[in-house]
Amino acid sequence: MQGLQQASKLKALAWQLSLICSVSFAGIQTAQASIPDHHEFEASLHVPYRADAKAGAESRYFTMEFEYPYVTKEQTITWRLELLGSDGKVVDRWYGTEKLFKKTVTAQMFWSGRGPTGAALKDGVYQVRLTAKATDTSAIQAAPASTVASTVERALAVHDTEIITQSWPLQVGNLPTPKMPSFAALPTKASKALLTSSTATAKTVAGAAPPPAPATGSLPYTIYYGNLHSQTNHSDGGGELTSCTGAQNPQSAAYGPTDAYQYALNKGLDFLMTSEHNHMYDGSDSTNASANPATAKNLFQSGLAAASSFNSGHAGFLAIYGLEWGVINNGGHMNIFNSSDLLGWEYNSSNQLIADTLTAKNDYAGLYTLMRQRGWIGQFNHPSSSGQFLVNGTALGYTADGDQAMVACEVLNTSAFSTNTTETETSRSTYEGACNKALEAGFHVAFTTDQDNHCANWGASYTNRTGILLANGAALNSANFVDAMKARRIFATMDKTSQIILTANGHIMGERFTNSGPLTLVSNFASTSGRTVSTVVIYEGVPGRNGTVTQLSSTATTTITPAVGEHFYYAKITQDDGKILWSAPIWVTQSNSTDSTPPTVSAGESGTSGNITLSASATDNVGVSKVEFYVDGALKGTATSTPYSVTLNSTTLTNASHSLVAKAYDAANNVGTSSTVSFTINNPVSDTTPPTVSASESGTSGNITLSATATDNVGVSKVEFYVDGALKATSTSSPYSTTLNSTTLSNGTHSLVAKAYDAANNIGTSSTVSFTVNNSTSTQLISNGGFESGASSWTASSGVISTGGSEASRTGSYKAWLNGYGSAHTDTLYQQVTIPAAATSASLSFWLKVSSDETTTTQAYDTLKLQIQNSSGTVLATLATYSNLNKGTTYVNKTFDLSSYKGQTIRVYFVGVEGSVTATSFLIDDISVIAQ
Incomplete structure (x- = not known):
């Protein structure tokens, strides 16, 4: 009987689908618009960098993970693994296929540690490259039968869907450690705290490393580590860790921005950005036609306020609230870090924009222009080399406005739906190829690495971090963060205890400068946890060439004389444990200039409290490229155009006398230094009396x-x-x-x-x-009221308590479904409870949905009665009768007073009676009887 009932309901669903398929083209577009935003194929590869030393051989497992959220048809994943030598040539190759439908699929391949003939491989660093694609299984089955290798190659040759490539290094044997320049680790928030604590106590905790001493002549920056990509319940994140398996229904999860900031702070991060999907402020993954624009805009403003409030109470941590703009399908996600407006393209049924400012969907060129005009900055999130960020039909298409607005590109992400809280997540993806394409297109972007957390484990799934460099003494606040991002003083690391700083002829990564003659590139590395370098590579590219980034050298220090023209360089370091770091690029305009005359510069200061002004007059025989301002030897700001001046918050300085020096640079990197100017700070003494x-x-x-x-x-x-x-x-x-x-x-x-x-x-x-x-207590008398334990505690007709079918439960998976056959039929459902004699009150509550094909508005053909029976089945009362006349599209709550049955054992009894022609379904969920 249950099978017949389900078949009948599936037939009804098929009929409904046939109607959907016959709608107009406009209707099809509406359906497509509601596809969940995370509906895309994803593939990741985990390759142990070193073999298990205990095994005594080079063998190891390669782990592949494939997922395709919200896919509606079974997919066949065709994959190819290749082992590449240091010269890029294929050493070995393997093929496979996996069936995938809704659930994530994990596949492992054992590698013997040897070549295809069984011979030992030469010591060195190799690459394992995964190429994977998802294809409807029906299409694979329709193709001619062939070997697995042929099937995979044939599928990968057709570029009708996204083809994902992931590559990771592995080390075979023992390698000499590369020669690295001497470099003392730059201070971090953690190291500064340790130094302060040690100075205050004159003690060192047993077993802890001593605080680092400042390096003589080191760069004047402090490093802060954090995560620039995550979601909360303002969009589709914030999922409870015990149940989070993917993107949450928008605005449905338990945890919001403040929860995320506190969690990240507790996990040791210095900053966290909650980047909420801009099109989910209407509470929907598609378009909510009934959305109230004021509600959406107020939610966005509440997020900005939450970040501001958290920052005011937690000095030393930066909470950032912003937008993840766009959609993945035929679009591309990008973070906007400092927007004060909610941006969107959706309208409600009253033709009201559900946002503050209209930004047309997928119009990246228009968005870049708006961002440039407003001073907003952005980041390319998990970019693809094809089909995303289209401008004039070109993926990652360049515009001058986009070059000003976009400052960063995610080079690596851990799994967006990870629930790992021990920083050991192995599922992660790299996007270096797409970021290189953006650099070659002309974008001046620096690399970041984030976690895209959708579950409530912000920053805790893995050890990867984005590092930003702030001038020593500068507060970790929104203004200084934005300035550092604009300066591209950023690096990406898979190890939160490591640093990579690329310099060139005295310039630091992120800078753009003109050079003549030799150029010395230095890849600086430091690890506060004792890691060493396995390999170091410097890459070279040409902005605007739209070509290919190439390897320049495999040494940490490289001196070249570039060809005249534009160049960019970045360093990539692989540690002895396989974790990788990427520096920000440095952009160089190579010229034939032989200018050796430094600029002439003088400095001045005005103001003694609040915001003071540091200024300079600078001249040069060719031209001044920038002026830097140093207070007490620490870099406080840089001006690149006349009049050369910066504003400084004097409360960051002590009330005392200070020294100012200005340094002026020309295009040939000649440096002129001003005389020292003394000035005094006298801010009002701060209030120290508590309420x-x-x-x-x-x-x-x-x-x-x-x-x-x-x-x-x-x-x-x-x-x-x-x-x-x-x-x-x-x-x-x-x-x-x-x-x-x-x-x-x-x-x-x-x-x-x-x-x-x-x-x-x-x-x-x-x-x-x-x-x-002292509140009166309440007792739940109904067991398994949501039916999530199936028929447990209930007596019901066959097939009544079920899951699946065309009708959804109100909550969970199960519900009680009475009738719905379209023929004469009676279904019953009941549970027996005892109302305590000492109860002061007792109430019955349940949720009912009546779904009917009946069209009459006057005749009750099909009925559901709610009865109270005694333990022998005698009807004591009929509390309510419902029929096809009560049909609707949602569950409705029904409540009844059972106080008159105190001290009695009763049955809460439902009986549904259906006529012989047209189907009516009575759906019941979440039944409770509360006694107080």
């Missing part, structure tokens, strides 16, 4: 009131209320109070503490106040 605060509570049940009295020598900015150590509410104006639903607390004694803050972030804490909660 005084006391707390109180009133009420023992229901809504209770938490109150506080707070005073301060300047003014109280907010009061926070903590119950049992957990923050429950914040009040920003007097009288400071809030109401709390006491049913969220257990019956018993609890503690209340109030914390008062002033504008200087001084904190006053109240004494602990004890209070008691």
